[in-house]
Amino acid sequence: MNTNATAVAAAPVLEFSGVSKRFGGLEALAGIDLRVMPGEICSVIGPNGAGKTTLFNLASCLLKPTTGSVTFDGEDITSLPAHNLARRGLARTFQNLAVFKHETVIDNILTGMHSRLGTGIFGAAMFWGATRNAEIRAREAAEEIVEFLEIESIRELPVGTLSYGLQKRVELGRALAMQPKLLLLDEMVSGMNQEETEDIARFILDIREERNVTVMMIEHEMGIVMDISDHVCVLNFGRKIADGAPAIVSKDPAVIAAYLGQDVGETA
Numbered sequence: 001m002n003t004n005a006t007a008v009a010a011a012p013v014l015e016f017s018g019v020s021k022r023f024g025g026l027e028a029l030a031g032i033d034l035r036v037m038p039g040e041i042c043s044v045i046g047p048n049g050a051g052k053t054t055l056f057n058l059a060s061c062l063l064k065p066t067t068g069s070v071t072f073d074g075e076d077i078t079s080l081p082a083h084n085l086a087r088r089g090l091a092r093t094f095q096n097l098a099v100f101k102h103e104t105v106i107d108n109i110l111t112g113m114h115s116r117l118g119t120g121i122f123g124a125a126m127f128w129g130a131t132r133n134a135e136i137r138a139r140e141a142a143e144e145i146v147e148f149l150e151i152e153s154i155r156e157l158p159v160g161t162l163s164y165g166l167q168k169r170v171e172l173g174r175a176l177a178m179q180p181k182l183l184l185l186d187e188m189v190s191g192m193n194q195e196e197t198e199d200i201a202r203f204i205l206d207i208r209e210e211r212n213v214t215v216m217m218i219e220h221e222m223g224i225v226m227d228i229s230d231h232v233c234v235l236n237f238g239r240k241i242a243d244g245a246p247a248i249v250s251k252d253p254a255v256i257a258a259y260l261g262q263d264v265g266e267t268a
């Protein structure tokens, strides 16, 4: 046996290759190459209108690129419908809260399980009773997420009665219930106070460590970006202007210029 065999390089979880997106005459993204590796926390930053949300919408198949391709977990997803992605292991939160406000915390999280299992299978499992175990397992997994996110005391409350920070935490729980390989977080801490932001930062680190989930996040809050990212991609006017470790990216002259002379590491 050859003990000196070269280690096989890990494949990216998500890869954009030569991706461009035009909206009429506007080039929202141009020639983006980006790889998100397994176990990374990758942040996408950039001034307003830089193309961050467009990039996320391409990753979650809500948009199709004008040119180029997007690969998730080794599969070309460029032309897939968005509803196929949860089952493949890609979950996402949205810039604007996407929770069912009249439903309880636990029911919102169970909805995430639904997306993963597929309504048909889940519904059938309930109906046939013989596979009632599926329902029991789903509830156990939902309770485990409630415990993980430290929201046991509010598990039976309607989400609409909670603070904004807790509602975002429930949205995170619903995304986790999809048992993702890759979690896309869109401006998770925007509108949160310092304590809520620190809680979310801790949860994101634990999600990566304990649940083996790769995280990609759009974030304007530079404190959390610099603290927890392994890798930062900077967009400006639809182009990638930097891509690397936070400490290096924050000193990049092109990045500093894009942020109008601010030291990106100091903007929090």
Ligand SMILES: Nc1ncnc2c1ncn2[C@@H]1O[C@H](COP(=O)(O)OP(=O)(O)OP(=O)(O)O)[C@@H](O)[C@H]1O
Pocket: 023, 026, 027, 028, 046, 047, 048, 049, 050, 051, 052, 053, 054, 055
């Ligand atoms: N559906 C659309 N139709 C037309 N133009 C669009 C559409 N979506 C985005 N754009 C434009 O594409 C550019 C990139 O927008 P995008 O929302 O991706 O930027 P962003 O970096 O997420 O900005 P922000 O930080 O303000 O959310 C902007 O000029 C925006 O106006």
